[in-house]
Every structure is written in structure tokens, then in C-alpha cells.
Amino acid sequence: MSEVTEGAVRPLIDGAARRRPIGLLLVAIPVLLMIWLVIWPAMNAIGRTIWRTDANGQLSFDLSSYVFFFSDRYSLDNLAVTLWTTFVCAILLLVICLPIALYLRFSHGRLSAYVQALAIFPMFVPSIILAFAFIRVLGPNGMVDILLNAVDLPKIRTPYLTPWGPVIGLVWDNIPLTVLILLAGLGSVANQSIEAARDVGANALQVFWHIILPRISNSVLVALSFSVLGIFSSFTLPYLLGPASPEMLGPFMQRTLREVQNPVGAMTQAVVAFGFCIVFGLFYVRSVARNQGK
Amino acid sequence: MSVLHIVEVTKTFPGGTNAVDSFSLDVADGELVCLLGPSGSGKSTLLRMVGGFEQPTGGRITIDGEDVTHLPPERRPTGMVFQSHALWTHMNVFKNLAFGLKLRHMPANLIKEKVEAVLELVGLAGYGDRMTTQLSGGQQQRVALARSLVLEPKILLLDEPFASLDQHLRERLREEVRDIQQRLKITTLFVTHGQDEALSMADRIVVMANGKTEQIDRPDVVYRNPQTPFVAGFIGTMNLIEGEVQGGHFVRADFTVPLPIADGPATLAIRPESLDLAASDKPGASVHRVTDYGTHGLVDLDLADGTRLKSMVAHPDLFRAGQGIELLPRAVAAYRNNQQIYRSSP
Numbered sequence: 221m222s223e224v225t226e227g228a229v230r231p232l233i234d235g236a237a238r239r240r241p242i243g244l245l246l247v248a249i250p251v252l253l254m255i256w257l258v259i260w261p262a263m264n265a266i267g268r269t270i271w272r273t274d275a276n277g278q279l280s281f282d283l284s285s286y287v288f289f290f291s292d293r294y295s296l297d298n299l300a301v302t303l304w305t306t307f308v309c310a311i312l313l314l315v316i317c318l319p320i321a322l323y324l325r326f327s328h329g330r331l332s333a334y335v336q337a338l339a340i341f342p343m344f345v346p347s348i349i350l351a352f353a354f355i356r357v358l359g360p361n362g363m364v365d366i367l368l369n370a371v372d373l374p375k376i377r378t379p380y381l382t383p384w385g386p387v388i389g390l391v392w393d394n395i396p397l398t399v400l401i402l403l404a405g406l407g408s409v410a411n412q413s414i415e416a417a418r419d420v421g422a423n424a425l426q427v428f429w430h431i432i433l434p435r436i437s438n439s440v441l442v443a444l445s446f447s448v449l450g451i452f453s454s455f456t457l458p459y460l461l462g463p464a465s466p467e468m469l470g471p472f473m474q475r476t477l478r479e480v481q482n483p484v485g486a487m488t489q490a491v492v493a494f495g496f497c498i499v500f501g502l503f504y505v506r507s508v509a510r511n512q513g514k
Numbered sequence: 515m516s517v518l519h520i521v522e523v524t525k526t527f528p529g530g531t532n533a534v535d536s537f538s539l540d541v542a543d544g545e546l547v548c549l550l551g552p553s554g555s556g557k558s559t560l561l562r563m564v565g566g567f568e569q570p571t572g573g574r575i576t577i578d579g580e581d582v583t584h585l586p587p588e589r590r591p592t593g594m595v596f597q598s599h600a601l602w603t604h605m606n607v608f609k610n611l612a613f614g615l616k617l618r619h620m621p622a623n624l625i626k627e628k629v630e631a632v633l634e635l636v637g638l639a640g641y642g643d644r645m646t647t648q649l650s651g652g653q654q655q656r657v658a659l660a661r662s663l664v665l666e667p668k669i670l671l672l673d674e675p676f677a678s679l680d681q682h683l684r685e686r687l688r689e690e691v692r693d694i695q696q697r698l699k700i701t702t703l704f705v706t707h708g709q710d711e712a713l714s715m716a717d718r719i720v721v722m723a724n725g726k727t728e729q730i731d732r733p734d735v736v737y738r739n740p741q742t743p744f745v746a747g748f749i750g751t752m753n754l755i756e757g758e759v760q761g762g763h764f765v766r767a768d769f770t771v772p773l774p775i776a777d778g779p780a781t782l783a784i785r786p787e788s789l790d791l792a793a794s795d796k797p798g799a800s801v802h803r804v805t806d807y808g809t810h811g812l813v814d815l816d817l818a819d820g821t822r823l824k825s826m827v828a829h830p831d832l833f834r835a836g837q838g839i840e841l842l843p844r845a846v847a848a849y850r851n852n853q854q855i856y857r858s859s860p
Contacts (some may be wrong), residue, residue, distance in 0.1 A: 410600065413601075416600035416658075417602070419593065422614075423589060430613065434604040435604060
């Protein structure tokens with residue numbers, strides 16, 4: 221009896237054992253890349269900003285670069301504008317993408333296919349092209365101004381080189397990913413759940429609030445985490461569309477490194493940005509863990 | 515007093531598919547009517563039109579005289595139990611049941627009272643705190659039923675509610691649902707493709723095919739006196755034999771039956787329990803297979819041209835494969851042009 225049982229079980233164990241090295245090898249490549257390109261530079265930057273060489277050439281524990289960052293008005297303004305841009309973009313993305321995703325989930329036909337194509341389109345447009353298009357349309361003497369001028373109307377107050385410039389560009393750039401994640405979440409809401417809610421008397425808003433939103437809360441968290449991580453550390457669009465002062469952390473780091481030639485200051489800004497991104501990332505990890513726990 | 519009238523209702527989907535074609539039905543107060551038919555017969559579409567989830571392209575639906583044809587589901591006095599239960603998994607049992615009452619701004623103590631009463635009714639007292647994912651399939655279906663009943667709808671709509679359950683549970687639940695329906699005297703429209711369910715639960719059965727009514731009758735009448743060959747073949751097991759009537763006799767291969775109708779093609783219908791057998795050396799039929807079910811036996815027979823028939827016998831051990839058989843039908847019905855034209859007394 222025991223022989224038969226062992227004989228039946230052993231091949232499975234052996235198979236699993238054979239597969240294990242292949243699985244580990246497959247995982248090893250991205251893990252090694254992450255250690256090489258993310259973990260090591262991060263650790264290196266943290267180390268180099270807190271263990272610094274003093275005037276006597278001695279290596280010592282020194283938090284002065286962080287003290288400077290968190291006491292410098294300009295650095296704090298840049299951090300504030302980065303947080304403000306991230307927050308406003310997150311809200312706008314939710315407000316814009318949720319109705320689009322709801323429409324795509326519950327509508328069928330040619331029009332919804334066109335809407336989906338339009339919503340996904342920005343994914344295929346490089347940021348630099350997007351910035352150029354933005355300047356040509358909404359910039360000073362851009363297409364909107366020309367059209368307004370043609371009908372004897374005053375020019376618009378252009379958002380170009382204001383904090384709203386990066387907001388518009390980043391929102392447009394992040395719409396596809398946000399819509400796709402929300403759409404995937406909405407796919408798990410069964411039509412019959414919604415019909416059951418309508419059957420007991422819920423109107424469209426009540427169905428959304430009481431039935432749909434609780435079911436896609438994880439997807440909303442994931443979508444926001446992804447967008448926020450990208451927006452907080454973005455460079456191209458804030459650099460091309462944003463104001464010179466205050467500026468978002470991405471362009472601020474670049475300028476500190478290249479123009480001010482202060483690598484420790486730039487690294488300090490990078491570590492601070494990394495810290496904020498870890499906090500945002502924890503939302504994502506938490507939501508994924510909660511989802512898998514269900 | 516809740517009466518449902520469905521008048522000449524039609525549903526044509528984009529592309530021209532006619533799911534329901536000029537369907538009419540009156541459901542009396544407290545009556546349970548089963549819509550029975552194969553997949554694609556239009557029964558679920560019809561139920562969804564009564565619930566407000568599909569808009570008819572023609573006709574009228576009234577409940578207690580009020581025209582509800584174009585009202586959205588949330589404004590109809592109907593309650594629907596879905597095939598997949600459609601429970602809200604982010605809410606516990608109590609919240610699932612209380613949701614509709616809260617939307618009606620009912621006081622919290624009254625909500626609690628009503629929910630506990632309906633949980634008691636469906637045999638789930640004390641289950642309010644459970645998450646719906648912690649319940650078995652049968653318990654989930656009872657919660658779905660309770661969710662509809664707690665709102666005291668005028669018309670209860672059941673869309674194949676037991677389809678996802680195993681046979682044993684299905685039989686138990688249909689008895690329970692029938693008991694509850696009779697206790698509450700609630701007018702009910704029940705969709706199923708299971709004839710057992712329809713025959714055991716319904717006051718009347720509507721047999722549907724291709725969006726049209728084939729027959730509306732009491733279950734025993736639908737079974738004993740099917741009006742069309744489709745109903746005859748769909749309800750229960752039936753031997754349907756295509757043949758010719760010549761000089762007052764139905765003829766198919768070597769099998770003949772006296773049939774007092776005009777000459778011409780006809781379909782003969784004989785229930786297995788109405789087809790007696792006798793051992794015989796005469797040409798007629800032969801036993802193909804004998805199956806012993808314990809309580810009775812089923813004999814598969816072949817006519818000379820290979821037509822397969824079934825006969826229900828009390829003593830299957832009396833028959834064996836290859837044996838010559840004389841067929842002795844006790845009750846037959848005959849159909850021509852899709853209508854019953856003859857029925858002998860059983």
C-alpha cells in the first residue's frame with residue numbers, strides 16, 4: 221500500500237524539483253537586473269548622502285544634505301509643487317478615466333470601440349511629441365489663440381510654463397494605463413450583480429456607489445499607485461511644459477546635477493523622491509496583497 | 515391581489531433575431547407559472563422583459579392594471595432571483611438583504627426586523643453576519659430568494675434559480691420554494707428548462723419554442739395531452755413515430771396501429787409507459803437493450819427499419835436482447851400539420 225502511494229506521489233515531487241531551477245533562473249534575471257539597476261544605485265545614493273568625507277578627508281555620518289533640503293525654501297517649494305502636481309493629476313485621472321472605463325464596460329457597438337481607441341491612443345505617442353503638440357495647440361500664439369483671434373476673441377491664458385502645463389500633459393499621458401487598469405477591474409463586476417441592484421431599487425448612481433465602486437476599489441488603488449509613481453518621478457513633460465521655478469523634482473535633480481554641479485544635492489533629492497515613491501508603492505503592494513488574500 | 519398581464523409582447527434584437535414573437539399570458543393572483551422550453555426559446559428574454567431588463571419591441575406588460583412596459587427595473591413592483599444568485603460579495607448576508615430596504619429609507623429597527631423574519635422564512639436564521647462567499651450554493655440561492663422576498667414584490671421572477679445546483683439540492687430547494695410561494699401567495703413567473711422542475715412546481719406550464727407559445731396548461735394536462743409534436747417530444751419521454759395512415763391504420767415498417775383518421779402522413783406519439791410488450795415470433799420489433807432501474811425497467815426496441823422505441827415495463831427480467839416482440843400500445847396520440855388530430859383514451 222505504502223509502496224503504491226509513494227510511487228504515485230514521487231513523480232510529482234520529482235517533476236516539481238526538476239522545474240524549480242528553471243523557475244528560479246527565470247526569476248533570477250529580473251531580480252538581478254533590479255538589484256543592479258535599482259537596489260544598488262539606491263543603496264549607493266543613500267550611503268553616499270549620509271556617509272560623507274569631511275574637510276579632513278575622514279568618512280563620517282553626515283545628514284547635512286538632508287537638513288539643507290528640508291530647510292531650503294526653494295527645495296521645499298519644489299517638493300510641494302511635485303506633490304501638488306501628483307495629487308491633482310491623480311484626482312483628474314480618476315475623474316476622467318472612471319467615466320470612460322464605465323462607458324467602455326457597459327456600452328457595446330462601434331462608438332465605444334472608437335472611444336476605446338482614442339483613450340488608448342496616448343500610449344503610442346512619445347512624451348516629447350505630446351509636449352510639442354501641447355505647445356503648438358495651447359502655447360502662446362498656438363492653434364487655440366489663432367482660432368480665437370480669427371473670431372476676434374482675446375487670447376487664452378496659456379497653461380504653458382505654469383504648474384498646469386505638466387498637469388495637462390501628465391494626465392493625457394497617463395490616461396491609457398489608468399483606463400486599462402480600471403477596465404480590467406470593471407470586468408470582474410458581473411452584469412447580474414448590477415441588475416440585482418437595479419431590481420431592488422437602486423438607480424445608476426446608487427449602483428455605482430454601493431455595488432461597482434466597492435468591487436473595483438483595488439483596481440482604483442492599483443491604477444492610482446501606478447500613475448502616482450510615474451508622475452512623481454516624471455521628467456520630460458515637467459521639464460518641457462512646466463515653470464522654471466518652482467519646478468518638479470525630476471527637472472530639479474537634473475539641474476542640480478548638470479548646472480549647479482552638486483551631485484550630493486541631486487542624490488539627496490533622488491533619495492527623498494525614492495522615499496515618497498516607496499510610500500506610494502506600499503499602497504500598491506497592500507492592495508495586491510489584500511486582493512490575493514480574498 | 516397581484517395579476518400579471520402580458521399582451522402581444524414581441525422582442526426583436528438588432529440584426530432581426532425574433533426572441534419573443536407576439537406572446538400573451540395572464541398570470542392570476544398567487545399563481546406560479548413556469549416558462550418551459552429549450553435554450554433559445556425566448557423564455558429568459560420574456561422574464562427579463564417583465565423585470566424591466568429588456569425593452570419589448572412591441573406589446574404591453576401590466577401589473578395590477580398598471581402599464582409597466584417602459585418602466586426601468588428599479589421602478590417595477592417585481593423581484594428577480596437570478597441563475598447565478600448575483601449576491602454582492604462585498605456585503606454580508608444581512609447587508610445584501612437590507613440594501614433594498616435602505617434605499618427605501620426604512621428605519622433601521624424595521625429593516626432588522628424584516629431581514630430577520632425573511633431569513634427565518636428561508637431557513638437561514640442567524641446567518642446575517644456571514645459573508646456570502648462563506649455559504650454553500652444552496653444557501654446562496656436562499657439568500658438570493660430572501661433578498662427578493664424581503665421587498666414584498668407583487669411579482670416574483672425566478673430565472674432558472676436552481677440551474678447551478680446539484681440534483682439533490684435542486685429537488686429539496688424547489689420543494690422549499692414552492693412551500694414559501696404558497697405560504698406567501700405571491701404571483702410567480704418561473705423560467706426553467708428542466709421539465710421535472712416545471713411539472714413539480716407549477717400551477718400552469720407555458721411551453722415555449724422559437725419565441726412562441728406551444729401550449730399553456732396544467733402540468734398533468736401538458737404531460738398527458740400534449741397539443742403539438744414539439745410538446746410531446748419535449749415533456750417527458752415520448753416515442754414519436756413518423757408514418758402513413760392507410761385505411762384507418764397507422765403504418766411504419768411492420769408496425770401497425772388502428773388510427774381512425776383520414777389517410778396521409780402522420781406522427782404517432784406513444785409514452786413508454788403506454789406501450790405494452792408481448793413476446794412474439796411475428797415480424798414487428800425486437801429488443802435492443804434492457805435496462806433495469808430497480809423500480810421499473812426500460813426496454814429499447816427496434817422496428818424492422820431501425821426506428822428505435824422505448825417501453826417501460828414492470829418486470830425487465832422477462833426480456834432479453836434480440837427477442838421478438840409484439841407492440842401493444844394502450845394510448846396513442848396522432849399529429850398532422852403540427853397539431854394534435856387524434857387522441858385515444860388511456
